[in-house]
Amino acid sequence: MTDEQLADELRALGRTAAVPPVADGLATAVLERIAEPPVRRTFAEVVRSRWRALLALLAVLLAGALIAPPVRAAVAEWLNIGGVQAQPVGTGPTSAPEPPVAAGELTLQQAADRAGFVPIVPKALGTPAKVDASKGMVAMSWQTADGVVRLEQFKAQLSPMYIKKYYRELEFVQVVNGYWFSTPHELVLDDEAGNEVRVRVAGPTLVWVYEGLTFRLEGLRDKTRATAIAVSAVR
Known part of the structure; x- marks a missing residue:
């Protein structure tokens, strides 16, 4: 089974699931979200997303090195x-x-x-x-x-x-x-x-x-x- 077939089956299961009512309508919102068609991202969009995540991680590490001298001493x-x-x-x-x-x-x-x-x-x-x-x-x-x-x-x-x-x-x-x-x-x-x-x-x-x-x-x-x-x- 491919990833797309698995996703389609999960969405079908979500449409038929019996969920007890909740006060804030959370279950309804979740089921509606599951029923939506998946967002297909291009390869370039995936690369850009991962690159942004990598840059964010590097920024966090650099900031830690600048403000925490004991870490530098350990290195x-x-x-x-x-x-x-x-x-x-x-x-x-x-x-x-x-x-x-x-x-x-x-x-x-x-x-x-x-x-x-x-x-x-x-x-x-x-x-x-x-x-x-x-x-x-x-x-x-x-x-x-x-x-x-x-x-x-x-x-x-x-x-x-x-x-x-x-x-x-x-x-x-x-x-x-x-x-x-x-x-x-x-x-x-x-x-x-x-x-x-x-x-x-x-x-x-x-x-x-x-x-x-x-x-x-x-x-x-x-x-x-x-x-x-x-x-x-x-x-």
Whole structure:
């Protein structure tokens, strides 16, 4: 039996159905609606209807992403943040040493020549005390009242890639569209052969992406202070 034959039989059954009377005439209205011939929609009308429904669903999802930062933080648990990949683990280190001082004595121009891009210096920190660079990456460090502050910036598709193995929920930092790793965590490199090489334990770190570069700011335990430094780098 085809769909049209089934529809015709259902309409015929509706015409003969015995329905007890109701006060608001609902049954009559339903039976009249069943008796009406079906509305035949063209293929183009069906496609347009489904397309409108899809657009409405996408609008709802987009609105949810814009107004619900915790959702975006949850997504970051299994997506890359530029050149940094965040991997949740069950447990992690309870403490971390200061970040290492950048090993080089390069000028900013020398670092740019070696890295292949012009590094950004946060206005809030000023001229770095130490600068090191390799192809696609620049590391800077400052000696502050809080201790050593280290900023790494590298092309978003860095290979090998950094992996942060963290064990607490990430916190989305909307002002720089980044993420705050509030606890000590394993810092690992995924090399070109796909092998994970442990680098060190890193302390609280702010990670964000700006103009095709990934930034790691480490050495500050206060998220507000780290965020202010990040803002001074991108504005």
